[in-house]
Amino acid sequence: MQTHTPTTPFGRRTMSLGMMASQAVAKTAPEGAQVQKWKVFHTIREARDLIGATDRALAILNALLSFHPESELSGDGELIVWPSNEQLMARANGMPATTLRRHLAVLVDCGLIIRRDSPNGKRFARKGRGGQVDQAYGFDLAPIVARAEEFEELADAVRAEKNAFRLAKERLTLLRRDVVKLIETGIEENVPGNWGRVQQTYQAIVGRLPRSAPRQLIEDICCDLHSLYTEILEVLESFAKTQNPDANESHSGRHIQNSNPDSIFESEEGSRKEDEAGDNAAENDNLQSLPKRELPLGIVLDACPDVKDLVQGGEIRHWRDFLAAAEVARPLLGVSPSAWREACEAMGEVQAAITLAAILQRSDQINSAGGYLRSLTDKAREGKFSTWPMVMALLRAKLDASRSSAEKPTEPQSDGNKARGRLEVSDALLRSLERPRR
Template sequence: MQTHMTTTPFGRRPVTLAMMASQVAANAMPEGASVQKWHVFKSIREAKDMIGATDRSLAILNALLSFHRDMELSAKGELVVWPSNEQLMARANGMPATTLRRHLAVLVDCGLIIRRDSPNGKRFARKGRGGQIEQAYGFDLSPIVARAGEFAELAETVQTEKRAYKAARERLTLLRRDIVKMIDAGIEEGVAGNWGKMTRTYQGIIGRLPRTAPRQLIEDICEDLDLLWIEIRDALESFTKTQNPDANESHSGRHIQNSNPDSISESKNGSGNKQEAGGNAAENDNLHSLPKRELPLGIVLDACGNWRELAKDGEIHNWRDFLAAAEVARPMLGVSPSAWREACDALGERQAAITLAAIYQRADQINSAGGYLRSLTDRARDGKFSAWPMVMALLRAKLDTQKAAAQTPGGSPDDGDGDNREGRLEVSEALLRSLRRPKS
């Protein structure tokens, strides 16, 4: 004997239109519909955020499905289970009763189950004389059968979104790696280009990326990085095409900015202007004894210690950071974009940045940094300027200051040990001999 099928919950719990809609959907399931309950549960678990379910509510749904004896849920079979709260709590790993009731309500609100409450709210089943179930009160699992196709589609949508998110993250990682390494290559190879500006642009784009970002934001950042990547790649490819493949310079990894095959003639610096970044003729002649290679970053930072204050977090780890600091120093010193561009064209961006760092180190002694940089740029075009003398002059001044401090009462001796060595300038013996050459 089948009695009335209740549609409203027991007690003070109200009925909502959403609950009625779930019941309508459950009653409209195709005749003979049958699903494997754990397959559907897997789809529900993957699409839980779109459905509105929680981890706790799914733990309860898992327990409810375990009370159904068959592996399949069929429209022709009995889809109501009637476990007590104690039984549900045991199968839900000891979940508290208050938490159990709250998350049962979540399952009802999500349309995953329907309450079939008895007149007194108890859960039980009434059997006929033959042992078959005539009436059951508890939780109806029919929405799982009726909406199985919907849950499968939602799960596929979630998987598609996960794949798209993973692809976006991979593209972001590859673009970041390529851009950083190509900028480093351009700087190390001496390729003409505004590498400092490119570095600042890259840092600005990456600065928009939070710790956890949605896929749309990642894709937008990738589009901006892709444009920067194209610009950097074109600069490197253009430089590669202009090189003579038979030239020895292609093996040394250095680009000669000056048309003079011997690079900047160091002998001309001694006969040029007698005053260069605070140095004199003897300092310019000192170029003859210096190694004919690029200035090491460590020596530049020793000579231009104030440059670190322009870097992010006050640290400069490589030439990329050094050039990024130049983009900060230029407007601070009042150097116009055109003057900076001309300096980069004449000296190369790295040498121009070193020159700017030396100017910044002595900013209190220079009236017009922009005019001074233009003057040095003009000399560089004639092959009469190199950044070496400027850096060496600053190093010599630093050594002289340390020597004077050591000779004063209370000063640290040159051969002191322990903490007295902290903050002292350390250079090679060859460089010290070069710096200490008697001035003529």
């Protein structure tokens, strides 16, 4: 008697076009096709996100495969298994019955198995006299055989994506490390360049990175970081080539000018022009009296304490913090980007930032901060300007104000309060401040 293979589910379960498509795919398995069931299960597990299967569903699929007696699944063999829910729950590590039914439905929707339900919905097999299975009702594993190559391709795609994602994250880590350390090198080595703006550009790029980012976003950020890294590296290498190996600390302030106003760095050609200007200025008698060493950051902050109000926390520990504060002070003072760029080209970024901090400190006495900065920039080009006299004048004014307030009769204060109200300077600096002005 001929048997009928059921295609619709039992009871209230409805039939869908997706189930019909899965059954159609199961019939396309080539004759004699054989797959290693655990090997194909491994590829399904790797590609589960693309297939749409869940971890619990794969645990049930693993249990279903264990009920198949052979290690291979053959398109010509019997591929229906008929375990009861109790047996499946036992082999799925005690999964609850409701969870089992829900994830069995997931396997059906993903096209990994087909329901072959009996008339009463129970799962069983009817065998002949020789022990062979004449009719079985349960779960058909034929789609696994028919789609084995598809699962392998999906697993390869997942592996390729994981590898690309890993390489993208490695590249991002390396670029972030290189950019940060190159910026620190440029600041510590006094390489001319708008390093405060470079840091802001870097922070804007990495600020687009969320806690969990897709690969495409990481690659886009890597492209932006690589462009920034290339620009920084070119500036540092160009500056290193122009340096005289015998140059001392007084020669570390050469400036690099760039014809491109949008660049955050300065070029080598302007460096040679500035060196020539510096050589001519060195012959000027007025410049011979100016100090040749760099101003310490602590003295600059003592003379210009208002700049500390522009940084979060009110604390400046490094020159890079000072440069970042100068970038904030520029628009507050109404200094145009072109005036600031010209000042950085003529003085160097650190000296320009010190000048801007001094202008901020005296903002109540200066009508046009931008015009004043341009005037000092012109003097710097002629070699007739140094930040030392400006900073010393601010310190002297602060010291005079401290002395005048100390001479006024006030209420008695404790020694601790007096110590906090007095400007503390070294003896050498005090002697320098008390010299008569020329």
